[in-house]
Amino acid sequence: MIWIFDLIILVFLVITAIISLQVKDLLSAAMILGVYSFLMCLLWSGMGAVDVAFTEAAVGAGVSAVFLISTVLRTSRRSSD
Amino acid sequence: MKILGIITVIITGFLLLQAERDFPDWGDAASPASDNRLSQHYITETINETRVSNMVTAVLADYRGYDTMFETVVIFTAGIAIIGILRVYGPSTKLEHPEPTLDTEKPDLIIETTCRLLIPIIQLFALYVIAHGHYSPGGGFQGGVIFGAAFILLALARDLQTAQKWVPENRVLNLAAIGIFIYAGHGVLSLIFGENFLDYSILTKVLPGDAIDARYHSMLGVEIGVAFTVTAIMFSIYSNLASNGKMEEGI
Amino acid sequence: MELLQSIADSFNYWIYIILMMIGLYALVAKNNLVKKLIGMSIFQTAIILFYVSIGYKDGATIPILYEHQAHHGHHDAGHGDAEDAHHDVEHAVEEAAKEIHAVAEDHADGHDAHADDHDTLVDSHDAHTSSAIHAEDFANPLVHVLMLTAIVVGVATLGVGLAITQKLYGEFGSIEESEIIEQIRTGK
Numbered sequence: 001m002i003w004i005f006d007l008i009i010l011v012f013l014v015i016t017a018i019i020s021l022q023v024k025d026l027l028s029a030a031m032i033l034g035v036y037s038f039l040m041c042l043l044w045s046g047m048g049a050v051d052v053a054f055t056e057a058a059v060g061a062g063v064s065a066v067f068l069i070s071t072v073l074r075t076s077r078r079s080s081d
Numbered sequence: 082m083k084i085l086g087i088i089t090v091i092i093t094g095f096l097l098l099q100a101e102r103d104f105p106d107w108g109d110a111a112s113p114a115s116d117n118r119l120s121q122h123y124i125t126e127t128i129n130e131t132r133v134s135n136m137v138t139a140v141l142a143d144y145r146g147y148d149t150m151f152e153t154v155v156i157f158t159a160g161i162a163i164i165g166i167l168r169v170y171g172p173s174t175k176l177e178h179p180e181p182t183l184d185t186e187k188p189d190l191i192i193e194t195t196c197r198l199l200i201p202i203i204q205l206f207a208l209y210v211i212a213h214g215h216y217s218p219g220g221g222f223q224g225g226v227i228f229g230a231a232f233i234l235l236a237l238a239r240d241l242q243t244a245q246k247w248v249p250e251n252r253v254l255n256l257a258a259i260g261i262f263i264y265a266g267h268g269v270l271s272l273i274f275g276e277n278f279l280d281y282s283i284l285t286k287v288l289p290g291d292a293i294d295a296r297y298h299s300m301l302g303v304e305i306g307v308a309f310t311v312t313a314i315m316f317s318i319y320s321n322l323a324s325n326g327k328m329e330e331g332i
Numbered sequence: 333m334e335l336l337q338s339i340a341d342s343f344n345y346w347i348y349i350i351l352m353m354i355g356l357y358a359l360v361a362k363n364n365l366v367k368k369l370i371g372m373s374i375f376q377t378a379i380i381l382f383y384v385s386i387g388y389k390d391g392a393t394i395p396i397l398y399e400h401q402a403h404h405g406h407h408d409a410g411h412g413d414a415e416d417a418h419h420d421v422e423h424a425v426e427e428a429a430k431e432i433h434a435v436a437e438d439h440a441d442g443h444d445a446h447a448d449d450h451d452t453l454v455d456s457h458d459a460h461t462s463s464a465i466h467a468e469d470f471a472n473p474l475v476h477v478l479m480l481t482a483i484v485v486g487v488a489t490l491g492v493g494l495a496i497t498q499k500l501y502g503e504f505g506s507i508e509e510s511e512i513i514e515q516i517r518t519g520k
Binding site (some may be wrong): 040056059067 | 387
């Protein structure tokens with residue numbers, strides 16, 4: 001029954017990817033990209049790639065979100081598209 | 082530009098969906114990626130040749146040592162590039178556009194206390210991840226990122242100056258260089274003893290145990306080198322991005 | 333249900349293509365530089381998803397050995413007879429199953445089955461220790477290694493991109509591509 005779990009995560013991945021690109025507030029976009037990374041991490045740990053999932057949880061959801069947020073706060077927060 | 086983008090995406094996506102039929106079946110153990118001598122050798126022989134349970138760590142630090150070494154160099158180069166792009170020394174006068182003002186209130190008591198309690202635990206966990214990478218998921222990259230994240234948390238909770246007291250800029254860069262030095266040192270040492278670059282089994286001459294033990298121990302040494310570089314570069318990138326290259330006040 | 337599962341299987345590849353196209357569209361068509369970098373991140377993770385997918389095997393576990401397997405591999409360097417070892421495992425499992433059956437009967441009879449229970453446990457432990465390492469039981473570690481380094485390098489390149497974005501903001505006061513191009517064109 002693990003494939004149902006997979007299916008739900010895959011659908012949510014596409015939804016979060018589209019939302020993070022469509023939202024006008026860049027701070028929200030960075031946070032939603034963090035959610036996307038965590039979903040990706042769940043999917044990979046389900047596939048048996050625990051090392052990759054661990055790295056993604058530390059890097060994608062943690063550090064890269066912080067980098068994006070610090071840039072957004074140092075530049076402008078609004079996006080035209 | 083939007084129409085151009087949509088056309089590009091539709092054409093590329095259509096071609097890739099056509100190619101999808103030739104992909105191996107989902108979860109097929111006989112797919113070309115898995116059904117070759119190299120992958121099977123990594124799975125079955127790692128434990129005999131290196132005594133490491135986690136195959137990923139063994140392949141990362143031993144079998145594909147060159148690859149990992151130059152990935153580390155790439156990270157180091159990226160850190161140097163960011164310093165080259167952003168870092169401003171001295172008071173900057175040429176700024177047409179005023180910097181966005183950030184309200185810098187006194188840090189909250191709860192946040193400060195929580196971070197004070199949390200940071201040692203995060204650092205301990207990072208050390209565990211680095212050292213226990215032979216038996217569980219983990220290793221130099223993950224541990225290094227977590228260790229760097231501990232310093233980033235300190236800079237976020239207090240301010241960049243407090244974090245800079247613990248890890249000043251020049252010390253950070255020295256640390257990054259030391260990490261690569263440790264990694265390359267293992268390779269050069271094996272060269273000196275008359276073996277190939279990064280062939281750890283010859284290091285029995287300086288490490289305890291037999292040739293397998295030497296590979297086991299030098300893998301840990303290499304992971305520590307990677308962790309040094311990744312920790313330093315992660316914090317360096319953060320402090321440059323957060324202070325716009327001035328290293329005065331963070332976000 | 334079967335049909336749905338077969339869709340779910342190739343669905344994984346479709347999603348990788350869809351995510352990659354979302355990232356590509358953002359790289360080409362988005363006006364905001366930070367949005368472009370987010371698109372680049374999505375593109376990277378889509379590629380990594382593809383690599384991890386082809387390393388996955390049905391019924392395989394994570395590429396870390398259990399302790400007893402590690403012990404076995406360490407003590408028994410003669411691993412050439414994989415066939416024999418496999419046969420041994422089957423044999424041992426059969427025996428264990430028989431013993432469990434016997435224990436169950438004992439229970440039904442109301443006898444004291446404690447000693448037998450203990451024996452069964454020891455036997456099943458033996459069955460485990462005699463298991464050899466088979467390549468199809470573990471996910472492919474090679475793709476995991478390649479992707480692990482790719483993720484960390486990916487965040488470093490994201491940092492470089494963000495640094496360039498900040499520098500452009502300091503120069504032009506905007507992170508919108510069209511405005512920057514406009515300023516360059518008018519020679520301001």
